[in-house]
Ligand SMILES: Cc1cc2nc3c(=O)[nH]c(=O)nc-3n(C[C@H](O)[C@H](O)[C@H](O)COP(=O)(O)OP(=O)(O)OC[C@H]3O[C@@H](n4cnc5c(N)ncnc54)[C@H](O)[C@@H]3O)c2cc1C
Ligand SMILES: Cc1cc2nc3c(=O)[nH]c(=O)nc-3n(C[C@H](O)[C@H](O)[C@H](O)COP(=O)(O)OP(=O)(O)OC[C@H]3O[C@@H](n4cnc5c(N)ncnc54)[C@H](O)[C@@H]3O)c2cc1C
Ligand SMILES: NC(=O)c1ccc[n+]([C@@H]2O[C@H](COP(=O)([O-])OP(=O)(O)OC[C@H]3O[C@@H](n4cnc5c(N)ncnc54)[C@H](OP(=O)(O)O)[C@@H]3O)[C@@H](O)[C@H]2O)c1
């Protein structure tokens with residue numbers, strides 16, 4: 001009998017977790033299926049693979065990257081640590097709790113370079129379209145080799161969609177925006193604060209992007225930052241130079257008018273209004289349709305598409321937990337594919353999904369959100385041999401992090417936490433975050 | 448026997464020309480096939496349908512529009528006039544030779560509103576993927592209804608690709624660009640000069656976009672505009688404030704270093720480096736692969752895909768002629784589809800294509816280019832009943848236009864030309880172009 005074939009879409013943290021999961025099984029001497037990972041970019045790392053390009057990439061595909069210069073982890077690294085590859089193992093010394101993007105990118109690569117998985121990845125290859133054959137239970141995948149401009153197709157028994165969901169902007173319309181005289185862009189196209197020096201900047205949104213882009217522009221010399229919220233303000237203790245106002249109503253020329261009757265002139269607008277889950281390569285009957293939330297419907301254990309469980313989605317949740325959640329998911333997916341983990345009937349799966357959906361509806365505070373995702377991680381960890389870690393301690397760290405941000409949004413990244421994987425206490429960084437304008441790995445690791 | 452089915456991709460000037468061609472036949476009492484046009488935007492007009500959005504559209508599809516505020520026709524309208532719907536018929540009075548975008552958009556709509564073709568167009572519908580069945584000779588088209596997020600597929604006997612080719616940026620890399628401190632964008636994302644007021648602007652490229660964006664930014668108050676060319680400078684008589692320099696070598700911080708050893712600090716960079724022909728919805732064997740040029744290979748009469756002639760491409764050439772060329776093409780395509788025009792064997796078609804390719808290779812000056820496309824238009828006009836017009840006169844106008852631009856790039860849009868369709872002499876516009884900052888239809892038609 002020929003080997004089963006598994007296709008993975010995307011070589012970001014989730015897709016790489018899936019590759020790593022199979023490698024781990026192989027190292028245990030198990031026979032693993034044939035795995036191929038398709039990545040439209042020329043390198044791995046997903047979001048963490050920074051690109052200066054906006055709009056479209058070199059080959060005209062929608063640019064994936066939403067990260068920017070001077071981006072630092074916005075949560076403690078101890079909350080995302082791989083439990084099978086610690087920060088200590090990678091950096092050989094304690095580092096601070098909030099590293100910049102290049103340092104986390106290095107860490108992601110470190111684990112994956114230890115294994116020979118690069119050969120499984122076809123880079124510069126976009127997954128263009130997928131057909132599922134109900135009879136043969138196979139996925140026929142149309143691939144587009146961007147470098148040589150050539151399409152072809154292949155068949156697979158399992159499909160793992162790890163294409164991310166913070167890449168396709170959600171961009172609301174506001175009256176007069178087409179006549180606004182300054183630059184208008186979405187956070188997806190933001191590449192760093194430099195162009196906003198000495199400018200009056202308007203940011204729409206009140207979540208992570210709004211907070212971080214606002215603070216970064218403040219740090220790098222914007223004249224003023226105004227955050228405009230729809231549902232509720234971020235409400236932390238803002239420094240002078242950053243203010244929150246209710247939602248924008250309309251623009252007139254260079255002036256924005258807000259719901260509370262106030263108005264102000266701006267030089268530029270950045271819409272931090274979130275992202276759409278977008279799967280242009282999937283037909284209707286396989287397509288996950290959801291908003292950004294902690295438990296998208298239709299996914300059993302948060303990963304198995306209920307109508308067609310040999311279709312697996314990784315990392316589709318809103319994320320407190322990131323790398324370690326993707327790992328926990330990928331290990332379960334692997335065990336299902338390798339017939340080491342069985343799922344119940346469709347109706348039973350539906351009941352389980354519903355249980356989580358009901359629970360999700362009840363959540364009120366940020367603490368509730370953390371507890372909810374913590375419970376989910378615990379459930380996943382129980383299902384595979386992914387090395388367990390003290391999830392409750394991580395949940396505590398998340399709550400401390402929320403408090404730290406509330407108290408001082410400019411200094412929370414100077415705090416340190418203790419690893420649940422190695423017990424190592426993080427180092428205080430050599431420079432306070434507000435004074436550190438260089439985000440390179442060299443500067444970060446400089447002693 | 449059931450009617451043949453024709454699919455048109457795109458409701459820009461080319462796709463609308465195709466719809467209009469079938470309507471014209473219907474009005475003559477001929478039986479026409481069933482025609483469906485798919486348009487991913489929510490309105491028709493293609494490039495002329497202005498959108499403030501950049502990057503992706505409302506539903507996360509790559510934004511099509513490359514036009515911007517204050518865009519005026521860059522050639523005399525007398526060179527693009529529909530020969531079956533004159534400017535006189537539409538505006539009921541003479542207008543100037545270089546109208547702004549909203550006025551030309553209005554003109555495009557005028558002809559099409561006279562016919563009930565809107566019903567044939569499925570808006571908010573992206574053509575996602577196409578399979579061609581060699582045996583049945585049918586195209587199976589996968590469609591994505593963006594508004595209700597639903598995919599489906601339908602079969603067609605003919606496929607007309609009218610999706611444009613000035614939408615997917617060609618964005619070269621320059622050393623240091625990822626560290627350049629100002630805004631970097633492609634012309635595709637430029638939406639008007641306002642944000643560049645009092646700025647030092649660097650433009651890469653030496654063709655229409657470079658010229659027009661440079662001049663617009665100068666007109667609207669940029670401090671300086673520097674155009675950097677690869678092959679040769681535009682070389683017109685530039686006003687003070689606009690200069691041309693050889694190609695950029697690299698960036699360092701906010702400074703650009705050029706091939707001639709000079710360097711300068713800039714606030715922003717706009718890459719006017721052209722576009723890619725991109726057909727993500729087509730498999731390899733149907734995909735046109737070409738650079739922007741006056742006679743793309745593989746297209747018989749510039750439209751029939753030689754390997755599969757029931758696949759027709761409209762408007763894929765570089766364009767001196769625009770609306771009237773699309774018309775001439777669409778009429779021939781219609782007659783082929785309706786069996787009123789026969790094409791020779793594949794080998795004979797190849798010979799004909801080669802003849803044009805050889806000719807194209809020989810062209811040297813802009814005048815040669817104009818003459819080449821003029822000869823092509825003449826050939827097309829001889830093949831259908833699209834109303835003939837004096838193409839040689841149009842060629843003369845193009846040459847005058849080239850001279851006008853050479854002499855004074857800031858005043859060439861104040862010149863007037865005589866219609867070859869109606870003989871009407873254009874009016875001088877009420878305001879000189881350099882003083883006219885309002886591009887609205889209302890202001891333009893104000894007396
Ligand atoms: C601005 C920003 C900042 C963030 N900061 C943090 C942070 O500080 N800490 C943290 O833990 N998390 C952060 N995140 C969350 C981040 O999304 C996750 O850390 C992680 O990158 C998600 O991994 P993923 O593999 O699921 O998706 P991604 O990292 O998005 O990777 C998906 C991959 O799929 C590829 N792909 C997509 N479509 C196709 C296709 N059709 N064919 C082939 N390949 C395709 C993409 O090119 C990409 O490489 C941030 C996110 C954003 C947007
Ligand atoms: C900045 C700029 C300025 C220009 N100025 C002039 C000018 O002054 N005078 C002039 O004569 N010409 C000008 N042009 C040239 C212009 O391209 C043509 O006038 C004309 O718009 C080409 O028509 P088209 O229908 O071939 O393509 P487009 O106008 O580009 O229309 C293509 C249509 O196809 C749709 N489409 C694409 N992909 C899909 C899909 N997968 N599914 C469904 N629909 C799809 C698009 O949404 C679009 O509506 C300009 C071009 C640019 C870029
Ligand atoms: N490392 C870092 O520093 C960093 C920086 C940026 C982002 N990130 C990560 O990136 C991911 C995405 O975060 P995000 O903030 O971009 O998205 P998000 O968390 O989904 O938040 C979307 C925001 O947009 C608002 N919004 C949506 N539609 C709107 C409308 N029509 N009008 C006004 N406001 C609207 C929402 O307001 P409502 O509350 O009213 O719905 C919400 O505030 C997260 O995982 C985050 O951790 C990390």
Ligand SMILES: NC(=O)c1ccc[n+]([C@@H]2O[C@H](COP(=O)([O-])OP(=O)(O)OC[C@H]3O[C@@H](n4cnc5c(N)ncnc54)[C@H](OP(=O)(O)O)[C@@H]3O)[C@@H](O)[C@H]2O)c1
Pocket residue numbers: 518519520521522613617619634651652653654655656657659660676677678679694719720721722739766
């Ligand atoms: N109505 C208007 O005012 C208006 C305004 C803008 C555009 N348009 C239309 O838009 C269409 C597209 O015009 P366009 O100017 O965008 O594209 P284009 O005519 O194809 O020109 C592309 C330009 O980019 C340069 N280029 C390409 N790759 C480069 C690289 N790696 N480095 C440096 N330079 C590079 C080319 O230089 P080389 O010469 O060296 O190849 C050329 O100058 C045309 O139909 C035009 O009429 C109209």
